[in-house]
Amino acid sequence: MKIARFVEAGQPRLGIVEDGVVYRAEGNLFDPGALRRGDAVGPLEELELLTPVQPGKIVAVGLNYALHVTENDPTRQVPDEPVLFMKPTSALLPHGGVILLPPGDRIDYEAELCIVIGRRASRVPESQALDYVLGYTCGNDVSHRDYQRKDGQWVRAKGFDTFCPLGPVIATDLDPNDLAIQSRLNGEVRQNSRTSNMIFSPAFLVSFISNVMTLEPGDVIMTGTPEGVGPMKPGDTIEVEIEGIGTLRNTTRARD
Structure with a gap:
């Protein structure tokens, strides 16, 4: 199942996405098996989308693809444990939103598979970790x-407003371990990898992080980016596409 959040009559609504069409949905986001599909609203690309979840916290993982570890610093060592940091929820931006670029020499895109937690997870073993996952979405860890x-x-480099595009949907029935992941800048492929190239798998990350902090329903884990990161400039269009989920698309402009 693919789940979206959208605006209708000025209110946030929940939708089920089938073949690119959004249908109204009734029920609880965190109980997708009980969601009831209603009438069609319209094509996904024609609706005003919200981020597919409103997380309580966003936990991000750095340096989780070996070829990315050294692409900007050849001396950097591959970590023996996940490198964690946080992005504020004020950085969230939905599909179709505009990334605001503050002054600076280089602000990069980073395509990432994002894990959406489905139920409270505290000190869970790796063998059970994916049982605590609602689904997966696309993310862009914009970095100054x-x-x-x-x-x-x-924190500052990755915490600006609009520096966490997320969406367009949550895919609930997905094996995250070997998905194609790609970014495109103005239609040109810049990152092209697979989640099987992660140093630490999604299940390991959920377990590892839940042994540090309790994960609540809706929390998001950004799992790191593959090699090929690069700068954006005002007027660019950046896309993050992940197999089985879809394409997260955002434009950029200079911040006032």
């Missing part, structure tokens, strides 16, 4: 490289 280098940590 100037501040990343200057600060030595990543």
Whole structure:
């Protein structure tokens, strides 16, 4: 099942997506088996979409594809444990939204598979970790490289408003372990990999993070980006496509 959130009559609504068409849905996002499909609303691309979930927290993983680890720093070592950081929920941006680029020399796109937690997870074993997952969506971990280098940590560099595009849908029936993941800048392929190239698998990440902090329904884990990251400039269109989910598309402009 694919689930979307959209605006209708000024209110957030839940929808089931089939063949690119959104149908009204009644029920609880975190109980997709009980969602009831209603009337068709319209094509997904013609609706005003919201981020497919409103997380309580966004936990991000850095350096989770080996070829990305060294692409900007040849001396950087592959981590022996996941590198964690947080993005604020104020950074969220839906499919179709505009990424606002503050002043700087380099602000990069980073295509990522995102895990949406479906039920409370605390200290879960890796063998059971995916049982706590609602589904998966596309994300873009927008990163201000100037501040990343200057600060030595990543909160400011990755925490600007609009720096966490997410969507367009949550796919609930998906094996996350070997999916094609791609980014395109103005239609040109920039990243092209598979989630099987992750250093730490989705199940390992859910288990590892849940042993650090309790994960609540709706929380999002960004699982890292493959090699091929690069800068965006005002007027660009950046797309993140993941097999079985769809394409997250955003444009950019300079921040006022």
